[in-house]
Amino acid sequence: MFDSLSERLGGIFERLRGRGALTEIDVRAAMREVRVALLEADVALPVVKQFVEDATQRAIGAEVIKSVTPGQQVVKIVNDCLVELLGGSEDPSPLKIGVTPPAVIMMVGLQGSGKTTSTAKLANWLTTRDRKKVLMASLDVARPAAQEQLRVLGEQTGIATLPIIAGQAPVAIAERARQAARLQGYDVVLLDTAGRLGVDEELMAEMAAIAGATTPDEILLVVDSLTGQDAVNVASAFKARVALTGVILTRMDGDARGGAALSMRQVTGAPIRFAGVGEKIDALELFDARRVAGRILGMGDIVGLVEKAAANFEAEQAEKMAEKLAKGQFDMDDLRQQLAQMKKMGGLSGLAAMMPGMGAAKKAMDSGAINPKLLDRMEAIILSMTPKERAKPEVLTAKRKIRIANGSGTTVQDVNKVLKMHQEMANAMKRLKKMGGMKGMMKMLAGQGGLLGGGGGGLPGPDGAAGEAGGAIDLGAVRRMFGRPGLGGLPPGFNKFGRK
Numbered sequence: 001m002f003d004s005l006s007e008r009l010g011g012i013f014e015r016l017r018g019r020g021a022l023t024e025i026d027v028r029a030a031m032r033e034v035r036v037a038l039l040e041a042d043v044a045l046p047v048v049k050q051f052v053e054d055a056t057q058r059a060i061g062a063e064v065i066k067s068v069t070p071g072q073q074v075v076k077i078v079n080d081c082l083v084e085l086l087g088g089s090e091d092p093s094p095l096k097i098g099v100t101p102p103a104v105i106m107m108v109g110l111q112g113s114g115k116t117t118s119t120a121k122l123a124n125w126l127t128t129r130d131r132k133k134v135l136m137a138s139l140d141v142a143r144p145a146a147q148e149q150l151r152v153l154g155e156q157t158g159i160a161t162l163p164i165i166a167g168q169a170p171v172a173i174a175e176r177a178r179q180a181a182r183l184q185g186y187d188v189v190l191l192d193t194a195g196r197l198g199v200d201e202e203l204m205a206e207m208a209a210i211a212g213a214t215t216p217d218e219i220l221l222v223v224d225s226l227t228g229q230d231a232v233n234v235a236s237a238f239k240a241r242v243a244l245t246g247v248i249l250t251r252m253d254g255d256a257r258g259g260a261a262l263s264m265r266q267v268t269g270a271p272i273r274f275a276g277v278g279e280k281i282d283a284l285e286l287f288d289a290r291r292v293a294g295r296i297l298g299m300g301d302i303v304g305l306v307e308k309a310a311a312n313f314e315a316e317q318a319e320k321m322a323e324k325l326a327k328g329q330f331d332m333d334d335l336r337q338q339l340a341q342m343k344k345m346g347g348l349s350g351l352a353a354m355m356p357g358m359g360a361a362k363k364a365m366d367s368g369a370i371n372p373k374l375l376d377r378m379e380a381i382i383l384s385m386t387p388k389e390r391a392k393p394e395v396l397t398a399k400r401k402i403r404i405a406n407g408s409g410t411t412v413q414d415v416n417k418v419l420k421m422h423q424e425m426a427n428a429m430k431r432l433k434k435m436g437g438m439k440g441m442m443k444m445l446a447g448q449g450g451l452l453g454g455g456g457g458g459l460p461g462p463d464g465a466a467g468e469a470g471g472a473i474d475l476g477a478v479r480r481m482f483g484r485p486g487l488g489g490l491p492p493g494f495n496k497f498g499r500k
Contacts, residue, residue: 004040004041005037005038005040005296006296006297008033008037008040008041009037009296009297010297012030012034012037013030013071013074013075013078016030016074017071017075022071022074027056027060027074028056028060030074031056031059034052034055035048035052038051038262041258041262042229042258042259042260043258043259043262043263044229044232044259044263044266044267046266046267047085047262047263047267050266051081051082051085055077055078058077058080058081059078075297079293079294082262082289082293082296083289083290084289085262085266085289086261086262086265086287086289086292087271087287088289093271095126095246096217096245097130097187097188097217097218099217101181101182101185101186101187101188102135102181102182102186102188102189103187103188103189103217103218104178104188104191104214104215104217104218105189105191105216105217105218105220106193106210106218107119107192107193107220107248108195108207108219108220108222108242108244109195109221109222109223109238110195110196110198110199110224111143111195111197112195113195113222113223113250114224114250114251114276115222116138116140116146116150116153116192117153117250117276117279118222118248118274118276119136119153119190119192120154120156120157120159120281121274121281121282121283121284122190122248122274122284123136123154123157123159123188123190124159124281124282124284125284126187126188127157133185133186133187133188134159134160134187134188134189134190135159135160135161135177135180135181135184135188135189135190136150136153136154136159136161136162136192137150137161137173137174137177137189137190137191138150138164138173138192139173139174139191139192139193139194139210140170140192140193140194141168141169141173141194142194143194143195147164148164151164153281156281160186162176162177170194170209170210171206171209171210171213174191174210174214177189177191178214191214191216193206193207194206199234199237199238204241204242207241207242208241208242211242211243218245218246219242219243219246220244220245220246220248220273220274221234221235221238221244221246221247221248222247222248223248223250223260224250225249225251225252225258225260225261227260228259228260229259229260232259232260232263232264232267232268235247235264235268235270236267236268239268239269244268244270245270245273246270246271246274247264247270247271247273248272248273248276249264249272249274250275250276251276252275252276252277252285253277253278253283258296261292271287273287274286275287330422330425330426330429331390331391331392331393331422331426332382332385332393333382333390333391335382335421335422335425336382336383336390339375339379339382340379342375343375343376377410377414378421380408380409380410381404381405381408381410381414381415381418383408384403384408385404389404393419396415396419398412401415401416
């Protein structure tokens with residue numbers, strides 16, 4: 001969503017970083033460009049004015065003009081202002097579900113905003129993350145098959161839905177859902193209310209009646225981020241009639257310009273609680289202002305990346321892999337497992353978007369320099385090998401490579417590229433073994449270089465201490481050991497794959 005804005009801001013700050021010292025004129029000129037970039041991103045004009053004014057006042061302060069790295073200091077100031085704009089630097093506040101059961105969460109919004117799907121996503125989130133017993137109930141008697149849609153989503157996720165009784169009014173359904181949840185021991189009941197094509201009095205009256213009958217603990221507004229500033233206008237209208245406690249922005253993975261997300265908190269005062277980032281049921285993320293601001297400014301989202309890795313972590317498989325790596329072994333089956341793990345975490349493009357310094361790689365993928373189905377093609381090549389070939393790739397002859405290429409729908413050149421990548425990664429594992437495994441590598445990497453090549457603020461050292469000089473991991477050493485000059489720091493061999 002923020003790709004265009006991120007690229008514009010990245011260009012502005014890159015020019016600032018290249019200067020040894022900044023004058024007030026330089027800062028004001030840069031802020032004018034930031035203003036244009038935000039307006040082009042469809043951010044509300046009053047929000048842009050306030051943002052630029054606050055950032056400019058901070059940026060022309062004495063600490064910036066006299067700073068050793070003024071360009072970086074300006075980037076930090078803009079980052080701080082973005083965090084405040086998106087919702088503040090504090091951790092996202094949890095949903096109020098720690099009440100006497102059942103906690104009632106009411107989902108409201110316009111028709112077509114993704115309200116029913118978001119209800120199922122939130123129910124899945126509460127079930128898997130918070131270990132809550134959840135009941136879903138559809139109050140939408142206006143849209144054909146709306147109740148049936150929620151029932152099907154409940155079956156897919158294994159989450160209970162309130163039985164459908166034809167002809168029952170929305171308020172009666174809501175009361176029945178709360179009573180059923182109380183009697184059957186549910187922790188949370190989600191009420192999926194009806195929507196309209198636009199904000200009208202009938203919708204507001206029905207919504208107020210349901211709220212009055214059930215006294216919900218949370219009222220979450222679901223808005224489509226692709227509607228831009230109209231999403232903010234819808235949120236303002238709902239906020240005026242009901243006590244909204246938060247907003248869920250859907251389709252945040254789309255190509256919208258990001259104005260809705262950047263304007264929502266400032267205009268409506270309602271915090272963005274969750275973001276829908278895909279069509280799958282588990283494609284819901286907690287909205288964290290600090291992490292979103294980091295993505296916009298190209299700083300990546302390492303916390304989000306770690307969370308994704310943890311969600312897809314399989315302990316038994318990881319233990320087996322660790323045993324093999326300790327012996328310096330790495331075959332084609334191991335490579336296939338790594339590719340499958342990357343696909344679960346959003347593929348190359350998803351990973352590149354969350355890693356600092358990977359902007360060049362993501363841009364190459366978006367422009368077509370790298371095939372977005374690269375991981376699928378590589379997996380097809382490996383699956384076209386026999387078990388013996390996967391265990392010992394050195395037995396592959398020219399005839400075998402032709403057979404594998406035909407079986408996977410690729411070319412012999414593609415097969416050779418996969419083999420080359422495997423060889424490079426296997427060599428890296430052997431070097432790791434020579435250094436004494438992971439502990440030896442951590443000791444070697446512990447040095448004076450921090451995350452940005454300076455003193456503090458680095459990654460945790462071998463003793464777990466973070467950010468102290470002498471205890472941070474030197475990322476340059478990591479690149480020298482495992483990587484090579486290429487496309488945005490991708491794993492060895494990825495930059496050899498072009499788009500067909």
